[in-house]
Amino acid sequence: MQHIISFSQVSFSYDKDNSIFKQLSFSIAPGEKVGLVGANGVGKSTLLKLLVGLEFASEGTILVKDTPVTKKTLPQIRKHLGYVFQDANNQLFSSTVFRDVAFGPENYGLPKDVVDKRVTKALSLVHMEAFADKPVYKLSGGEKKLASIASVLSMEPDFLIMDEPSIALDPKNRRNLITILNSLSMTKLIASHDLDFILDTCDRCILLSGNGIAADGNTSDILSQKDLLEAHNLELPLSYQYRAK
Amino acid sequence: MNKIDRALHEINELDYLAKRDQWINRLHPLVKFVVTFFYLLFVVSFNRYDLLGLFSMFLYPFVLFELTDLSFSKALRYLKLPMVFVVCISIWNPFFETAPYFVTNHFTVNYGVISMLGLICKGLFTLLAVFLLIATTSIEDICHSLSLLHVPHILTTLLLLIYRYIRVLLEEVSRTLNAYALRAPLQKGIHWKSWGSLVGQLLLRSIDRANEIYQSMCLRGFEGNFPANSIEKPQKKDWLYLFLWLLFLLIFRIFPVFSILGTLFTVGG
Ligand SMILES: Nc1ncnc2c1ncn2[C@@H]1O[C@H](COP(=O)(O)OP(=O)(O)O)[C@@H](O)[C@H]1O
Numbered sequence: 400m401q402h403i404i405s406f407s408q409v410s411f412s413y414d415k416d417n418s419i420f421k422q423l424s425f426s427i428a429p430g431e432k433v434g435l436v437g438a439n440g441v442g443k444s445t446l447l448k449l450l451v452g453l454e455f456a457s458e459g460t461i462l463v464k465d466t467p468v469t470k471k472t473l474p475q476i477r478k479h480l481g482y483v484f485q486d487a488n489n490q491l492f493s494s495t496v497f498r499d500v501a502f503g504p505e506n507y508g509l510p511k512d513v514v515d516k517r518v519t520k521a522l523s524l525v526h527m528e529a530f531a532d533k534p535v536y537k538l539s540g541g542e543k544k545l546a547s548i549a550s551v552l553s554m555e556p557d558f559l560i561m562d563e564p565s566i567a568l569d570p571k572n573r574r575n576l577i578t579i580l581n582s583l584s585m586t587k588l589i590a591s592h593d594l595d596f597i598l599d600t601c602d603r604c605i606l607l608s609g610n611g612i613a614a615d616g617n618t619s620d621i622l623s624q625k626d627l628l629e630a631h632n633l634e635l636p637l638s639y640q641y642r643a644k
Numbered sequence: 645m646n647k648i649d650r651a652l653h654e655i656n657e658l659d660y661l662a663k664r665d666q667w668i669n670r671l672h673p674l675v676k677f678v679v680t681f682f683y684l685l686f687v688v689s690f691n692r693y694d695l696l697g698l699f700s701m702f703l704y705p706f707v708l709f710e711l712t713d714l715s716f717s718k719a720l721r722y723l724k725l726p727m728v729f730v731v732c733i734s735i736w737n738p739f740f741e742t743a744p745y746f747v748t749n750h751f752t753v754n755y756g757v758i759s760m761l762g763l764i765c766k767g768l769f770t771l772l773a774v775f776l777l778i779a780t781t782s783i784e785d786i787c788h789s790l791s792l793l794h795v796p797h798i799l800t801t802l803l804l805l806i807y808r809y810i811r812v813l814l815e816e817v818s819r820t821l822n823a824y825a826l827r828a829p830l831q832k833g834i835h836w837k838s839w840g841s842l843v844g845q846l847l848l849r850s851i852d853r854a855n856e857i858y859q860s861m862c863l864r865g866f867e868g869n870f871p872a873n874s875i876e877k878p879q880k881k882d883w884l885y886l887f888l889w890l891l892f893l894l895i896f897r898i899f900p901v902f903s904i905l906g907t908l909f910t911v912g913g
């Protein structure tokens with residue numbers, strides 16, 4: 400197995416008239432950190448949903464570790480995938496942080512002591528040990544984000560998928576999140592229009608446009624091309640803007 | 645704080661109470677559920693004129709409020725609304741059942757008054773028992789114990805999701821009202837023209853969010869059933885708790901303990 404996921408000739412539309420993807424193909428190898436960028440509404444979130452089986456492609460195949468994503472294979476493929484929602488409020492639903500982080504491992508039928516270990520480990524990865532017994536509704540926005548990441552890490556996924564992780568985070572929390580993400584070694588796919596965030600966390604970058612993939616390559620190569628980005632309604636990352644001046 | 649935020653606050657507070665580390669919270673949810681269930685059954689089964697018998701059922705909430713640090717007055721505040729409802733229903737009895745129950749020199753108490761008091765007692769006791777269950781057991785644990793009793797998964801999942809949906813709905817209501825109030829500062833309440841679109845938006849948004857929460861559960865391996873090993877089996881102390889309460893309740897249900905005590909005292913005196 401060379402690829403952890405691969406899309407081949409994938410087409411998708413929410414309704415007949417406007418298609419979101421036509422014949423989309425790309426793949427990601429184990430260990431890669433991939434940023435998925437593009438303007439609002441190009442279909443970043445949709446692509447992630449196809450990957451975890453919240454939506455299904457009308458044409459083409461999506462493979463996760465060589466298993467095609469279909470209704471039947473969902474339980475199997477979802478064990479490998481950790482999907483962090485854009486809005487942490489919708490991801491966390493249990494009464495306490497601990498219970499929420501334990502939810503995944505418990506569902507997979509792990510014995511209690513293993514569950515406890517996993518929860519402790521996941522919380523320590525995001526530096527949230529002190530919050531284990533806190534009620535979720537008492538967390539700040541940044542803490543909720545970290546808790547939602549922990550609730551996915553406790554399932555020990557091979558592949559971390561995040562939708563707009565930096566949205567609604569203040570600079571300090573954002574910086575903290577970047578540090579934490581960079582300390583995690585698994586394969587990652589991060590969708591965002593925060594290009595600086597992608598620059599700091601990913602080594603490969605896929606630029607999505609209305610017609611499919613507009614560019615795919617080294618993050619710093621792609622995100623430094625002013626004309627390319629502007630053609631797709633994006634702007635140079637701030638760090639490059641300063642450099643240009 | 646507006647009324648919605650207060651409701652949210654109350655739900656959160658209940659959640660908080662349920663997850664504390666107290667002896668009664670640590671008891672197995674199944675035995676607490678079963679005790680509550682039989683308590684409700686016993687309370688409801690009393691004849692509605694048997695006030696003395698009913699009063700003896702106050703033993704259960706009384707003892708639990710004594711043994712835990714839950715506050716009785718706070719519980720009453722939670723139960724205000726349903727209690728008003730109970731009172732409204734039972735308040736008509738005195739007008740319908742006019743046959744005299746007992747007569748003194750000064751006034752007559754008719755059957756309706758007795759049955760009204762009986763109904764209010766039943767309402768209060770059952771609500772208190774449910775409050776005691778919810779304030780010491782998380783909704784996840786309650787659903788889990790239901791599934792241990794072979795209640796179909798679809799029902800337990802439904803209960804769990806409804807409970808979560810209530811919170812989502814309240815949050816959305818609060819957010820919508822705040823957004824509206826901020827942009828219509830001079831308006832008191834909501835203009836009738838806006839009601840339709842506000843409610844529509846609210847429904848769509850809260851359904852969207854509830855759906856996403858459900859997806860988040862599915863993505864983490866949820867398939868409608870509760871993991872078998874997330875809760876330990878009941879232990880000796882759990883069985884003992886169950887046994888003692890059932891014994892007490894049964895004794896108080898079968899024997900008119902208060903009347904017997906009363907006769908004893910009158911005989912003695
Ligand atoms: N559930 C849905 N039903 C219909 N259209 C949708 C739905 N979700 C998203 N869309 C549309 O699909 C397009 C892509 O959306 P999305 O994947 O959320 O974009 P992005 O995440 O890149 O901002 C948008 O035009 C959006 O309006």
Ligand SMILES: [Mg+2]
Pocket residue numbers: 443444445562563
């Ligand atoms: Mg999106």
